[in-house]
Amino acid sequence: MTFNSYLFLLFYAVLFTAYYSLNSTKFRKVLLLVGSYVFYAAWNPPFVLILIFSTFVDWHAGKNIGAVESLLAKRKWLIISLVTNLGLLAYFKYGTWMVGNLNWCADLFGLGHINVVSNIVLPVGISFYTFQTLSYTIDIYRGNLKPWDNALDYALYVTFFPQLVAGPIVRAVDFLPQCRLEKKFNPDDICFGLCLFIWGLFEKVVIADCLMSPVVDSVFYSGSKPGFYLAWTGVFAFSIQILCDFSGYSLCAIGIAKTLGYELPVNFRYPYAASSFSDFWKRWHISLSSWLKDYLYIPLGGSRISKYITYRNLFLVMLLGGLWHGAAWTFVFWGFLHGLYLVMDKIIDRYIGNTKNKFIILARMAFVYLLVCVAWVFFRAEGFGQAIDILKAMAGLQPDGNVVRKLFVFNTYLVLFFILGGHYYLRNKKFEDVLELLPSWSLGGIVFVCLWLVFLGLNFRVEFLYFQF
Amino acid sequence: MSNNRYSKIFLISLLAFIVSFVIVEFLVRKIGLTPTLRMNYLTWSINRKKIDNMAGNKQVAILLGTSRTGANYDQKLLGERLNVEVIQLGLAGTYHPFVFLKDIAENTDFCGKVFVEVVPLFGNPVYDYRAERAIRYYKNSLCTSEILNNKIETYIFERSVLLSPRIDITRLEKCIFGGFIMAEFDRYTITKESRIYYNYYKYNITTPTHSREFYNSIDVLDNDQWLEYMAKVDSYGKMIIQRGGEVYFVRFPTSGLSKEFEDKTYPREKYWDIFAANTSGVAIHYADFDSDIKCPEDWHLDWRQASVFTGELVDAIKSRKELVFDTDHDLIPNAQ
Numbered sequence: 159m160t161f162n163s164y165l166f167l168l169f170y171a172v173l174f175t176a177y178y179s180l181n182s183t184k185f186r187k188v189l190l191l192v193g194s195y196v197f198y199a200a201w202n203p204p205f206v207l208i209l210i211f212s213t214f215v216d217w218h219a220g221k222n223i224g225a226v227e228s229l230l231a232k233r234k235w236l237i238i239s240l241v242t243n244l245g246l247l248a249y250f251k252y253g254t255w256m257v258g259n260l261n262w263c264a265d266l267f268g269l270g271h272i273n274v275v276s277n278i279v280l281p282v283g284i285s286f287y288t289f290q291t292l293s294y295t296i297d298i299y300r301g302n303l304k305p306w307d308n309a310l311d312y313a314l315y316v317t318f319f320p321q322l323v324a325g326p327i328v329r330a331v332d333f334l335p336q337c338r339l340e341k342k343f344n345p346d347d348i349c350f351g352l353c354l355f356i357w358g359l360f361e362k363v364v365i366a367d368c369l370m371s372p373v374v375d376s377v378f379y380s381g382s383k384p385g386f387y388l389a390w391t392g393v394f395a396f397s398i399q400i401l402c403d404f405s406g407y408s409l410c411a412i413g414i415a416k417t418l419g420y421e422l423p424v425n426f427r428y429p430y431a432a433s434s435f436s437d438f439w440k441r442w443h444i445s446l447s448s449w450l451k452d453y454l455y456i457p458l459g460g461s462r463i464s465k466y467i468t469y470r471n472l473f474l475v476m477l478l479g480g481l482w483h484g485a486a487w488t489f490v491f492w493g494f495l496h497g498l499y500l501v502m503d504k505i506i507d508r509y510i511g512n513t514k515n516k517f518i519i520l521a522r523m524a525f526v527y528l529l530v531c532v533a534w535v536f537f538r539a540e541g542f543g544q545a546i547d548i549l550k551a552m553a554g555l556q557p558d559g560n561v562v563r564k565l566f567v568f569n570t571y572l573v574l575f576f577i578l579g580g581h582y583y584l585r586n587k588k589f590e591d592v593l594e595l596l597p598s599w600s601l602g603g604i605v606f607v608c609l610w611l612v613f614l615g616l617n618f619r620v621e622f623l624y625f626q627f
Numbered sequence: 628m629s630n631n632r633y634s635k636i637f638l639i640s641l642l643a644f645i646v647s648f649v650i651v652e653f654l655v656r657k658i659g660l661t662p663t664l665r666m667n668y669l670t671w672s673i674n675r676k677k678i679d680n681m682a683g684n685k686q687v688a689i690l691l692g693t694s695r696t697g698a699n700y701d702q703k704l705l706g707e708r709l710n711v712e713v714i715q716l717g718l719a720g721t722y723h724p725f726v727f728l729k730d731i732a733e734n735t736d737f738c739g740k741v742f743v744e745v746v747p748l749f750g751n752p753v754y755d756y757r758a759e760r761a762i763r764y765y766k767n768s769l770c771t772s773e774i775l776n777n778k779i780e781t782y783i784f785e786r787s788v789l790l791s792p793r794i795d796i797t798r799l800e801k802c803i804f805g806g807f808i809m810a811e812f813d814r815y816t817i818t819k820e821s822r823i824y825y826n827y828y829k830y831n832i833t834t835p836t837h838s839r840e841f842y843n844s845i846d847v848l849d850n851d852q853w854l855e856y857m858a859k860v861d862s863y864g865k866m867i868i869q870r871g872g873e874v875y876f877v878r879f880p881t882s883g884l885s886k887e888f889e890d891k892t893y894p895r896e897k898y899w900d901i902f903a904a905n906t907s908g909v910a911i912h913y914a915d916f917d918s919d920i921k922c923p924e925d926w927h928l929d930w931r932q933a934s935v936f937t938g939e940l941v942d943a944i945k946s947r948k949e950l951v952f953d954t955d956h957d958l959i960p961n962a963q
Contacts (some may be wrong), residue, residue: 159776160772165775165776165779201771345634349636349637378754598632598636602640603637605640609640613644613790
């Protein structure tokens with residue numbers, strides 16, 4: 159079930175009404191849990207069992223890690239949790255890809271092929287909830303969190319439907335204590351959450367799907383021969399599409415959670431106004447980058463050991479981050495490029511440091527944005543061949559191919575202008591604070607216009623890009 | 628947050644939206660718009676799913692093609708006269724019917740009747756990706772929630788002109804660069820569940836949809852390339868025929884600029900006649916019919932002429948006492 163569907167609106171209306179009709183906090187949580195399973199099952203019912211299995215394993219692993227005394231026994235339970243979660247992820251997400259790679263190697267050495275089921279269906283959101291449950295057991299192992307004493311709360315933490323399939327990746331330490339609080343019917347909070355939801359849908363339905371998706375598709379299809387202008391327009395359009403698609407989803411999730419009395423962490427903070435690549439990763443998919451930092455980068459040594467170990471760690475984390483996004487070498491290469499950018503960042507920082515010069519900051523922002531766009535080519539392309547063709551076109555090395563439609567140019571650069579300008583203006587501000595500054599009539603006008611555009615655009619539905627991850 | 632600010636903002640905006648929606652809905656209905664439904668990836672996928680369960684069923688006809696497949700057949704008439712259930716698998720836009728044919732041939736055991744729209748200019752494989760996207764959607768995204776959502780959507784869309792046909796916000800181009808169309812007056816489609824009926828041109832629009840510049844911008848395949856491509860198409864048709872199915876390749880009527888373009892770039896004797904003489908299926912060309920059918924805007928038939936065309940098509944099929952589906956030779960030997 160996607161947020162941009164009538165089915166979700168109906169589901170949410172029923173759940174919301176039932177939720178606030180109940181007085182007991184416990185019954186409300188049960189309702190949310192059942193609702194979350196229904197939400198997930200609407201996509202593919204049998205996969206709910208994997209979700210339940212993962213919840214069950216990590217609940218017990220967490221409990222046992224907390225209960226046993228010896229480090230060895232704690233480690234044993236942590237390994238059970240890691241193997242279960244990463245095993246499921248490896249099978250469902252990377253199984254086909256790994257077998258493909260093995261077969262490629264076998265071909266190289268003239269060995270026989272491995273014949274296994276080649277079309278494994280990827281359970282939606284598995285990368286998100288796997289990371290979420292892993293953070294729970296790892297935090298208990300590290301002593302940052304005590305095993306939670308309420309299985310219902312824990313199950314809700316894993317399956318809470320607003321963030322179940324595409325994040326933000328919530329930490330147990332942030333979510334579980336909220337389960338203890340009584341949720342009061344607060345009309346202002348609910349309406350604020352609904353405003354966020356509508357704004358998120360506007361980003362997704364209007365900007366990403368209606369305006370940008372046709373431009374992107376006209377460049378990134380097999381057989382496309384874009385020239386210089388079309389290639390750049392398509393890549394800029396994709397930079398907007400992926401941002402609005404994903405930040406739109408996150409905003410919808412945050413808004414919906416807020417209407418039910420839960421707070422989810424902010425996932426995007428004007429990423430295209432980043433003045434360095436490390437700044438970019440503090441603004442883009444924050445819940446994932448902070449997860450990778452806390453559970454991978456720092457345990458590897460972070461930047462504490464030596465310059466070269468730091469570079470190695472950055473590469474390793476970004477390569478795995480790339481692989482997290484999808485089972486394809488293009489994603490790995492996208493991660494590699496970001497690893498390279500981060501290393502480059504460290505080197506540039508040595509010379510420029512924390513400059514206050516506005517011109518240099520602006521130049522760096524443009525530099526970061528353009529290189530991020532170059533990396534997006536690998537993220538979106540269907541293969542290296544296509545990515546290289548598009549990069550060649552961007553470098554002016556391809557003869558002019560497909561014609562750029564006036565509509566595409568107009569839509570893309572108009573939206574790009576507002577997004578880059580908006581990100582620059584808001585880069586150090588909180589979204590809520592900006593809303594507070596706006597007069598009520600203008601905010602009302604924005605909600606009104608968004609409602610119109612969202613409803614008109616709802617039958618032009620494209621699935622959320624991040625569902626595939 | 629203070630003074631219930633967001634409650635006031637949200638509720639007033641919502642109320643204003645509902646009131647304005649009702650007013651605009653009333654106004655657009657007053658000028659003659661009727662709620663209509665369009666075929667999209669989801670409805671296409673729902674229809675496509677049915678074919679997976681039709682192995683051995685010969686009393687089914689599937690229609691593969693573009694918007695013209697939707698517009699040019701009177702599906703009710705076709706179903707009644709051939710005594711078959713008709714499943715529409717045409718998608719408005721440049722969707723390549725041959726990609727759909729490949730999918731049906733390779734991924735199903737379908738052995739009923741298949742009507743494949745042949746549009747010479749779509750012999751260009753550059754358009755394949757669009758149809759591939761529809762198939763990808765079917766394979767990857769069709770799920771319980773999408774089917775349920777379609778039911779709700781259908782219910783809503785049949786009751787709101789504004790939502791269906793929507794005011795098309797993707798058509799900013801028309802608004803900004805001239806010729807703004809608020810909604811698609813001329814596309815009139817009725818859908819019940821997943822069965823789609825297209826009745827284009829209810830309002831009898833007579834302006835050509837495409838300009839001379841459009842036709843001039845089309846990449847034209849030469850004779851050999853086209854036949855090579857059609858040989859591949861024919862090989863998919865052959866797969867269906869070999870399991871007992873019937874494959875009809877149909878050339879729809881064109882008029883005006885469209886006909887001028889086709890006659891000039893794809894003259895019948897150089898293209899169609901060679902294909903028709905060698906295909907494993909049955910090739911039917913509109914020019915062989917008795918009636919003089921015209922497309923109001925050069926490209927699609929209107930709903931009245933669709934009935935005439937469909938009647939003649941069925942007559943043409945029935946008049947061939949023994950249909951010959953010859954799978955023994957190739958259009959171009961060894962072309963795969």
